[in-house]
Amino acid sequence: MSTQTDPRLSLDADAIQALLGRSLLKTPDYDTRAMGALVSVAEAFARLDAAGVKTPLLPAELAYAVFFDNSTRTKSAWAGAAARLGMQPVIVDGSSTQVAHGETAEETGAMLGMNAHALGIRHDLILGEGRAFLQDLKKGIDDYNAGLGTPRQVPVVNLQCDLDHPTQAIADLMFLREKFGGDIRGKKIAVSWAYSPSYAKPLSVPQGLIMLLSRYGAELTLAQPEGYPLLDESLDLARAHSAASGGSFRVTHDMDDAFRGADVVYPKSWGPLTLMQERVTNKDKLGEIEARMLAQNAQFTDWICDERRMGLTHNAQYMHCLPADIGAEVTAGVMDRFRFDLAREANQKLYVIMAMLATAKVPGLAAQLERLWETR
Numbered sequence: 001m002s003t004q005t006d007p008r009l010s011l012d013a014d015a016i017q018a019l020l021g022r023s024l025l026k027t028p029d030y031d032t033r034a035m036g037a038l039v040s041v042a043e044a045f046a047r048l049d050a051a052g053v054k055t056p057l058l059p060a061e062l063a064y065a066v067f068f069d070n071s072t073r074t075k076s077a078w079a080g081a082a083a084r085l086g087m088q089p090v091i092v093d094g095s096s097t098q099v100a101h102g103e104t105a106e107e108t109g110a111m112l113g114m115n116a117h118a119l120g121i122r123h124d125l126i127l128g129e130g131r132a133f134l135q136d137l138k139k140g141i142d143d144y145n146a147g148l149g150t151p152r153q154v155p156v157v158n159l160q161c162d163l164d165h166p167t168q169a170i171a172d173l174m175f176l177r178e179k180f181g182g183d184i185r186g187k188k189i190a191v192s193w194a195y196s197p198s199y200a201k202p203l204s205v206p207q208g209l210i211m212l213l214s215r216y217g218a219e220l221t222l223a224q225p226e227g228y229p230l231l232d233e234s235l236d237l238a239r240a241h242s243a244a245s246g247g248s249f250r251v252t253h254d255m256d257d258a259f260r261g262a263d264v265v266y267p268k269s270w271g272p273l274t275l276m277q278e279r280v281t282n283k284d285k286l287g288e289i290e291a292r293m294l295a296q297n298a299q300f301t302d303w304i305c306d307e308r309r310m311g312l313t314h315n316a317q318y319m320h321c322l323p324a325d326i327g328a329e330v331t332a333g334v335m336d337r338f339r340f341d342l343a344r345e346a347n348q349k350l351y352v353i354m355a356m357l358a359t360a361k362v363p364g365l366a367a368q369l370e371r372l373w374e375t376r
């Protein structure tokens with residue numbers, strides 16, 4: 001992966017070319033070389049954008065995204081990424097589609113994908129359903145294209161499912177690489193549960209973080225109260241990745257313990273697992289289950305990122321995917337201190353989406369980016 005100071009972009013052209021036609025539905029889909037290639041392209045797009053170089057590599061193409069949950073940043077990043085690539089972005093509310101009337105994900109994939117040139121999906125509320133929807137949607141358009149015998153590529157971008165939030169996790173990795181000179185090896189990173197009274201948040205952000213950051217030799221600590229475990233598959237991957245990368249991964253039930261000596265803290269809320277699982281089978285009781293989740297959260301109001309806890313750290317970088325519950329997950333003072341950094345963190349997602357779309361669709365991408373870099 002190139003660094004911000006390289007005179008050239010120094011891209012691994014073969015590894016980038018190997019991403020043609022691929023969709024990243026969760027970060028473990030890409031091995032470390034493939035992930036490195038993707039991140040290097042995202043960083044190249046960030047540098048080109050900062051230098052004012054236009055990158056219309058996919059003109060007159062449609063980038064269609066469907067959101068089955070609320071979003072500010074990811075919708076905006078999708079639109080910004082598509083516009084910078086010369087594509088036309090369209091974003092629709094999932095509840096307004098025929099999925100709400102029972103049309104399957106596979107049918108929806110074929111119908112949307114025959115018109116669009118890339119599909120983005122957010123489907124993060126019910127455990128197991130988002131990832132299945134993404135896979136079936138991709139099968140729908142892939143089968144349709146195979147029936148036509150067309151080489152046309154319609155990558156599917158996971159804009160957050162129940163397991164992973166890959167554009168967020170990769171954006172967070174980019175932010176950390178920028179902060180720590182391209183390498184997070186040996187950095188003590190605390191991913192912690194924090195109190196939220198607003199709504200029961202998906203597990204996919206902390207899961208995405210531990211699955212991805214564990215690949216790069218970080219010393220990761222996951223902190224959570226009893227009753228808030230993440231899914232086993234994400235924990236198993238975090239352990240395996242940490243062992244392979246020479247980092248470490250541990251779980252604690254003490255937020256102070258996680259913060260002590262940390263270089264980075266990422267305190268955010270997620271829902272209690274047994275009630276998240278109950279949502280899967282009791283969809284007619286979502287309101288009642290939500291109220292029970294918030295009542296359970298309320299037992300842990302002291303899980304807040306405040307100045308006392310920041311004082312336990314090694315002058316830590318505070319991170320959050322946003323939106324944060326100010327006064328619950330984090331104090332207003334800590335939030336204010338890191339406001340610019342949080343915006344910088346959020347801004348990386350734009351370039352991650354550009355990289356996912358361009359690597360999947362543009363042959364000879366590395367050479368094209370190098371040529372564009374020379375024009376600045």
Ligand code: CP
Binds near residue numbers: 070160168
């Ligand atoms: N962090 C994040 O995904 O933000 P949005 O929910 O606003 O897209």
